[in-house]
Amino acid sequence: MISYGRQSLDKKDIAAVIDVLQSDYLTQGPKARQFSKSIAQYCGAAYASACSNASMALIIACRALGLGDGDLLWTSPISFSASANCALHLSADVDFVDIDGQTGNISYRALSDKFTEAYRKGRLPKVLVCVHYAGYSCDMKAIRSLAIKYGVLVIEDASHAIGGQYREKPIGNLDYADIVVFSFHPVKIITSAEGGMLLCDDKRMHDVIECLINQGIESNQNSIDDPTRAPWFYQQTQLGFNARMSDVHAALGLSQFSRIDSFVSHRRALANIYSQKLKALPIVLPLQESLSSSSCHLYTIRTTALNGHSCEKIRLYLYRSLLSSGFKAQVHYIPIHTHPIYQQLGFHWGDFPEAESFYHSVLSLPLYVGLDSKAQQAVINCLRQSFIDLSNDRCVVND
Numbered sequence: 001m002i003s004y005g006r007q008s009l010d011k012k013d014i015a016a017v018i019d020v021l022q023s024d025y026l027t028q029g030p031k032a033r034q035f036s037k038s039i040a041q042y043c044g045a046a047y048a049s050a051c052s053n054a055s056m057a058l059i060i061a062c063r064a065l066g067l068g069d070g071d072l073l074w075t076s077p078i079s080f081s082a083s084a085n086c087a088l089h090l091s092a093d094v095d096f097v098d099i100d101g102q103t104g105n106i107s108y109r110a111l112s113d114k115f116t117e118a119y120r121k122g123r124l125p126k127v128l129v130c131v132h133y134a135g136y137s138c139d140m141k142a143i144r145s146l147a148i149k150y151g152v153l154v155i156e157d158a159s160h161a162i163g164g165q166y167r168e169k170p171i172g173n174l175d176y177a178d179i180v181v182f183s184f185h186p187v188k189i190i191t192s193a194e195g196g197m198l199l200c201d202d203k204r205m206h207d208v209i210e211c212l213i214n215q216g217i218e219s220n221q222n223s224i225d226d227p228t229r230a231p232w233f234y235q236q237t238q239l240g241f242n243a244r245m246s247d248v249h250a251a252l253g254l255s256q257f258s259r260i261d262s263f264v265s266h267r268r269a270l271a272n273i274y275s276q277k278l279k280a281l282p283i284v285l286p287l288q289e290s291l292s293s294s295s296c297h298l299y300t301i302r303t304t305a306l307n308g309h310s311c312e313k314i315r316l317y318l319y320r321s322l323l324s325s326g327f328k329a330q331v332h333y334i335p336i337h338t339h340p341i342y343q344q345l346g347f348h349w350g351d352f353p354e355a356e357s358f359y360h361s362v363l364s365l366p367l368y369v370g371l372d373s374k375a376q377q378a379v380i381n382c383l384r385q386s387f388i389d390l391s392n393d394r395c396v397v398n399d
């Protein structure tokens, strides 16, 4: 079975991991620092901190920005739930901003209207988490200037987006955000098995992040070098987490990182082939590049109503046809606010109509570095045949 995404490892990746296993440090050694430095340099960020995964990185980013009890965080409903869960973990409240159906990202218009309303009500968020859906950057310049106007801090959940560009600069460069977060889960652009990264430009913020990742233990070298203190001295200054990335994971991430540009260009080439070969079908293809040059983490199509069938039924038909040909497509995402835990907080179906109609029609096709051209052509053929069957009404679309 071929799935919508998976890792691409080579012999060097495996050798890099074995090297660490034979070294003195399995964790808290040089590899995580080296990986962080490489990513910071690549993105043009002053600082980067490796972390156990992106979900933890989001919690730590929120903590570092001072999000806590009674504060409010806004994010996109079309994301993995970690983009919102980070607020709940810190006893903060969550609300969502509806999306732009063209990109799957937060809609600037919806955001602007929501800010006006929130300002009038005196309930502005403390933090806005922007998600670069499928690797295509939000219009961060416009969003950042709105956020500054209302005094709101910005996190980019760039879990999909490492290797992409926005306004010709690498995603992660912090021109328009306080903290940027990456994920290195195996389906993402590069992987460390589990892993995440927090990037920032502010030294004090970086120190806080490093401290929170390591239990809240101060990592300030000055206090360690202080001759008036015992040689074994360390102190815990706040309540942190063990959210460290091990050197085993970092070695894999670092080895993968050396191929990041070729990974992204490979993904872009596969995405272009889909766009070329699917353009005659009655589906909506992902937006072509404009301000953002996508890392192509996902290739998502959207179905439309056809021959009396709803877009949902068409999507289900395509999903099942692909499945019976050996391809496991995926839907990104079930809107966060519709999960039972968020419904218990008072959200309902109907709250974010653009996000919900996006969800009803979207489908992610297989896209990853190791997807060979034969398999990709089989996906394309399967979709073409499905529409021939649909137009001849040879198929029965069942729920």
Ligand SMILES: *Cc1c(COP(=O)(O)O)cnc(C)c1O
Pocket (backbone or CB within 6 Å): 053, 054, 055, 056, 079, 080, 082, 083, 131, 157, 159, 160, 183, 184, 185, 194, 195, 196
């Ligand atoms: C994958 C993902 C995360 C969580 O990443 P982990 O590293 O698995 O914790 C968060 N946000 C988005 C948008 C993601 O796609």
